[in-house]
Amino acid sequence: MNNDLKQVRNIGISAHIDSGKTTLTERILFYTQKIHSIHEVRGKDGVGATMDSMELEKERGITIQSAATYCSWDNFDINIIDTPGHVDFTIEVERALRVLDGAVLILCSVGGVQSQSITVNRQMTRYKVPRIAFINKCDRTGANPYRVTQQIRDKLALNAVMLQLPIGLENDLKGVVDLVTMKAVYFEGEQGETLRYDDIPADLQDDADEKREELLDTLSMFSDELMEIMLEEGEPSEELLHDAIRKGTLALELAPVLIGSAYKNKGVQKLLDAVTQYLPCPTDIENTALDLDKEEVELTVSNDPEDPLVALAFKLEDGRYGQLTYIRTYQGTIRKGDSIINTRTGKKVKVGRLVRMHSDQMEEIDQAGSGDIIALFGVDCASGDTFCDDTINLSMSSMHVPSPVISLAITPVDNKAQANMSKALNRFVKEDPTFKNYVDSETGETIISGMGELHLEVYIERMKREYKAEVEVGAPRVAYREAITTRAEFNYTHKKQTGGSGQFGRVAGFIEPLEEGEYEFVDAIVGGSIPREFISSCDKGFTKSLEKGTLTGSPITGVKLTINDGSSHAVDSSDVAFQLAAQGAxxxxxxxxxxxxxxxxxxxxxxxxxxxxGAAMGSINQRRGVIVGTVEEGNYTVVEAEVPLSEMFGYSTTLRSLTQGKAEFTMEFDSYKQVPKSVSEELIKAYEEERKNK
Amino acid sequence: MGYEPIVNQNPLRVLKAGLDNTKQMGLVMARAGLGKTALLVQISLDSILRGERVIHVSIGESIEKTRSWYDDILQSIIKDSNLSKPQELIDTVKSHRVIMTFKESSFNRPKLEERLNDLIIQDIFRPNCLVLDGFDFNAASRQDLVEISELATAMDLEIWFSAVSHRDDDRVSESGVPAPCHEVEDLFDTVVLLKPEKDAIKLDILKNSGTAGNDSQGLSLDPSTMMINRD
Known part of the structure; x- marks a missing residue:
């Protein structure tokens, strides 16, 4: 690992599903000599791509977890996080983006900017990640990198500028014209490992001149020197152009576009050059942490390896030898044998083994300086935790975590499965903050919840494969919630005086909707009508009541409860009595x-x-969806809509049959809304039936 | 829908649009960046508050950007009107509006008709008003406009266009409608011209429901909020 942070790149590779992220990563590892043979994602050799280390990913050909891997190129150290493309796993993408300094956005030269690319791009903007675009699959029929570049400008609102032109397209893709050096680049050898530079083919010369002119025009905005040279009609140096591209990219004002085909081994090495030339090093990026000792004041971390340690655990994995924790260091140096503190729990942990990850193989190291991405062994923590040395108490700013929207009941088939299931659930909850589980106190069933059907399916599969926990799975259920719409008063007395010591408590006040937040408790008792020691009992009683609403048994959110009166009994009032009184109230x-x-x-x-x-809009309409808008682009359209999750089960099958498999859809959580009256009545009825049958 | 107070106080009442059942064709003109879209969105929201359904066609603009215009202007309306249940209004707007975006090159009347029919024939959304923002009057012929106007009549739609005028093009019709609409003004019932003045953007109403005139009737856009005001 390089001690000079200027030579370090922490990058992510993000894109729409199936635009070839994993294949690209595979090629990068091959060219940087981290692996010695290439396996296709769905290759016939049955080995699967190196980054898809989980069995399930190999089988489905999708990347679920972001495996971190390390390689070096031209004296630069590059840490790559391969991020999943499916929206159900966006927490993975978001978490990866948090620890990255730059990213490569992959787009398919045929499909162009698809909905998931828009989501990923939005996430990158949220975390201020400088990015370069790689238009992949230029060997495919219908490939059109020019159209895709225009889409990057239109749909992603990025200042996209092509640094290359394709030499041939589709089956004829031979190489690229580099508009910075004005040379043709061919990728030769069995696996494209030999680069041959040549003159630009005569038939492309005019195009190349024109695009170069456009490039210089755009770049002159980022360099006064370049602007001057252009005004004097001089010829700028390559270095000057690289500097201008880098400056624009780091300022998030420019998105350089490269092209190629990872599958056909074209353009990958030039992309690696671009990563080292244009994407930021750790010191180019300002990261902030919250000082837990000073009321969470935000401060900038230094990146200095000599300063006290600040590191973020961004991903956990269950390896063969126990828990593997991926961390990113923001300042200081982490060494084998160090004692570090988890600032969330305050617990001290000892750094046992320190490793650098290459997909599922690893390399033991003794220390890692600031700006690095490495993994620790056997450290107990959750993802998102911050580690510091004992002189400071910082927390990297919290990440945006969406709440789960779908749940299902799982029942282990036997006792062995029961034990394994608990182990698995414990692990998953730590790995993924959007995955939750609890035991339904009435049915005794274990309920798991997450961000979508596929999200939960993957965990159930992992339970079976990695933990040998066979479970029976119930039908997916939407995570409904209950809320109130008006203010109402209560005045309730709990009294029980049948033998032994009695129970007495009276609680009065009002309940009202809370615009923001889930629950607020206000103590407006004056004159001690409820003794001080029982105030917290009331709070506890209310909190308990929020777990299950009376309409459908769903959790209640957005409630403010104020108590302003009550009474007690010298002997019969107790913690339990007031908790019960609050529940009654x-x-x-x-x-x-x-x-x-x-x-x-x-x-x-x-x-x-x-x-x-028309068919797509019809299908959305039938699902109680509200059409937000349509986008027309040549012969391709997008329908954007808001649809209740409960209506989306089985939609992929419907859509496939409606459109002969030619349309696809993505969805992500938007918000919670009140269900219409007719649906509400049905839900209430179903819940009553369910309760009766118990 | 219970939004009568907001509707009645709306300075847009000066324009006779929406008062009777005749569906008119309106035009908002201005130089680039003066607030055509802001005004069209207010006209659209006024229709929605009157219980109508609007299709907002944005040519060369994204759904997100168009939507954020609505969000901003709706927030201003909510702030000014002290509504007790603002979320209800937000939901009403959502369910009474569909945004259609087209690339400049892919917009034409047959395509618009096809898209409208997708919604109407399946009874997904029956619009009463069509807003056409970003229509290229320079590239369109009189016949194109006539056809769109006929389509609107056939579908019983009120329709509002925006058009960009240019400082260096001084062609103007008799009633003061600047190029590129100076030769097609007769197709429009209402024409509003936005003119920048010292601290506000004045609305020059060149034509109001078929009646010629050249009076702002005190209407202007507040340049900071882009909301329409009446002196």
């Missing part, structure tokens, strides 16, 4: 506060040929 107030059921609404984008737009 809640029931009374809740019933009067016009409770409603809320359901998760998903942002859905259906993309496909224009001829199917």
């Amino acid at each position: 809640f029931r009374e107030g809740y019933a009067k506060a016009s409770p409603v059921i809320m359901e998760p609404i998903m942002k859905v984008a259906v993309e496909g040929p224009s001829e199917f737009q």
Whole structure:
């Protein structure tokens, strides 16, 4: 590993599903001599790509977890995080983006900017990640990198500028014209490992001159020197152009576009050059942490390896030898044998083994300086935790974690499976903050919840394969919530005086909707009508009541509870009595506060040929969806809509049959909304039936 | 829908649009960047508050950008009107509006008709008003406009266009409608011209529901909020 941070790149590779991320990563590892043979994602040799280390990923041909890997190119050390493309796993993408300094956005030269690319791009903008674009699959029929570049400008609002032109397209793809050096580059040898530079083919010369002119025009915005040279009609040096591209990219004002085909071994080495030339090193990026000792004041981490350690655990994995924790260091140096502190729990942990990861192989190291991405063994923590040395107490700013929208019941088939299932669940919860589980106190079933059907399916498969936990799976259920719509008063007395010591407590006040937040408790008791020691009992009782609403048994959110009166008994009042009184008071107030059921609404984008737009809109309409808008682009259209999650089960099958498999859709959580009356009545009825049958 | 107070106080009432059942064709003109889209969005929201459904066609603009215009202007309306349930209005707007975006090169009348029919025939969305923002009057012929106007009549739609005028093009019609619309003004019932003045952008109403005139009637756009005001 390089001690000079200027020679380090921490990059992510993000894109729409199936645009070839894993294949590209595979090629990068091959050219940087990290692996010695190339395996295709769905290759016939059955080995699968190196980055897809989980069995399931190999089988499905999709990347689920972002495996971190390390390689070096031209004296630069590059840490690559391969991020998943499916929206159900966006927490993985977001987490990866948090620790990256730069990213490569891969786009398919045929499909162009698809909905997931838009989501990923939005996430990159949120985390201020400088990016370069790679238009992949230029060997495919219908490839058109020019159109895709225009889409990057239109749909992603990036200042995209092509640094290369293709030499031939589709089956004829031979190489690229480098507009910075004005040379043709061919990728020769069995696996494209030999680069041959030549003159630009005569038939492309005019195009190349024109595009070069455009490039210089755009770049002159980022370099006064370049502007001057252009005004004097001089010829700028390559170095000057590289500097201008880098400056624009780091300022998030320019997105250089490279092209190629990873599958056909074309353009990958030039992409690696671009990564080292244009993407930032750790010191180019300002990262902030919250000082837990000073009321979470935000401060900038130094990147200095001599300063006290600050490191973020961004991903956990269960390896053969125990828990593997991926961390990114932001300042200081982490050494084998060091004692470090988890600032969330305050616990001290000892750094045992320190490794640098290459997909599922690893290299033991003794220390890692600031700006590095490495993994620790056997450290107990959750992802998102911050580690510091004992002189400081910082937390890297918290990440945006969406709440789960779908749940299903799982039942282990036997006792052995039961034990394995608990192990698996413990692990998954630590790995993935969007995955939750709990035991339903009434049915005794274990309920798991997450961000989508596929998200949960993957965990169930992992349980079976990695933990040998066979479970029976119930039908997916939407995570409904309950909320109130008006203010209501309560005044409830809990009294029990049948033998032994009695119970007494009276709680009065009001309940009202809370615009922001889930729950707020206000103590407005004056004159001690409820003794001080029982105030927290009331809070506890209310909190307990929020777990299950009376309409559908769903959790209640967005409630403010104020207590302003009550009474107690010198002997019979107790913690339990006031908890029960608060629960009774809640029931009374809740019933009067016009409770409603809320359901998760998903942002859905259906993309496909224009001829199917009518069918797509019809199918959304039938699903209680609201059409937000349509985008028309030549013969391709996108329908954007908001649809209740409960209506989206089985939609992929419907859409496939409606459009002969030519349209696809993506969805992500948008917000919770009140369900319409007719649906609400059905849900309430179903819940009553369910309760009766217990 | 219970939004009558907002509707009645809207300075847009000066324009006779929406008062009777005749569907008119309107035009908002200005030089680039003066607030054509802001005004069109206010006209659209006014229709929605009157219980109508609007299709907002954005040519050369993204859904997100168009939507954020609506969000911003809706927030201003909510702020000014002290509504007790603002979320209800936000939801109403969502369900009464569909945004259609087209690339400049891919917009034409047959395509628009096809898209509208996708919605109407399946009874997904029945619009009463069509907003056409970004229509290229320089590239369009009189016949193109006539055809769109006929389409609107056949579908019983009120329709509002925006057009960009240029400082260096001084062609102007008799009633003051600048190029590139000076030769097609007769097709429009209402024509509003936005003119920058010292601290506001004045609305010059060149034609109001078929009646000629050249009076702002005190209407202007506040340059900071882009909201329409009446002196």
